[in-house]
Amino acid sequence: MTRQVLVVYQSRGGATLQLAQSLSAGIASASDLVDIEITTVKRPALLGTARDVMNADALVIATPEHFGSMAGATKVFFEEIWDDCLDQTRGLPWQLVVKAGTDGSQTIEGVQKLAKAQGWKQFRPPLLVVGEITENALNDVFELGATLALSLDNGLI
Ligand SMILES: Cc1cc2nc3c(=O)[nH]c(=O)nc-3n(C[C@H](O)[C@H](O)[C@H](O)COP(=O)(O)O)c2cc1C
Numbered sequence: 001m002t003r004q005v006l007v008v009y010q011s012r013g014g015a016t017l018q019l020a021q022s023l024s025a026g027i028a029s030a031s032d033l034v035d036i037e038i039t040t041v042k043r044p045a046l047l048g049t050a051r052d053v054m055n056a057d058a059l060v061i062a063t064p065e066h067f068g069s070m071a072g073a074t075k076v077f078f079e080e081i082w083d084d085c086l087d088q089t090r091g092l093p094w095q096l097v098v099k100a101g102t103d104g105s106q107t108i109e110g111v112q113k114l115a116k117a118q119g120w121k122q123f124r125p126p127l128l129v130v131g132e133i134t135e136n137a138l139n140d141v142f143e144l145g146a147t148l149a150l151s152l153d154n155g156l157i
Pocket residue numbers: 010011012013014015016017064065066067068069099100101102103104
């Protein structure tokens with residue numbers, strides 16, 4: 001059996017991409033422990049499509065905060081998929097990762113509102129990284145990826 005994780009990310013400066021890559025590495029690290037094959041599809045937010053979301057068994061959104069809300073590209077992703085996914089992707093497990101300079105709370109609020117309207121099911125509370133990326137932050141997001149993979153394998157999500 002194969003399950004697919006879609007990682008949609010936006011990153012101008014590379015920090016959010018680093019987090020998305022560590023999360024993907026966490027998913028891959030669990031491959032020896034799981035009975036199923038888990039593939040990770042990584043999509044820059046501007047290239048993500050409704051088909052990508054419909055094909056996914058779990059969705060990760062990794063976005064910076066820009067001007068007090070999600071990055072513009074992340075919003076474009078939602079605009080792109082909105083109508084086609086509505087009522088077609090209810091119950092999709094999803095995870096939010098936010099990278100911010102000083103805050104991040106409004107991005108969390110905004111993305112959660114949209115995900116709720118789509119009927120997606122939050123996997124773990126949003127992972128927020130404020131300021132410089134630390135080894136701890138990379139470990140946290142790696143662990144999150146591994147936990148996501150194990151949960152898919154165990155049928156928990
Ligand atoms: C145009 C712009 C607007 C930003 N606005 C905010 C903001 O409103 N709140 C905040 O906490 N950080 C803000 N930041 C900081 C970014 O969230 C932070 O630098 C983040 O690490 C960028 O991620 P990236 O390296 O993946 O592009 C802003 C950065 C830029 C470039």
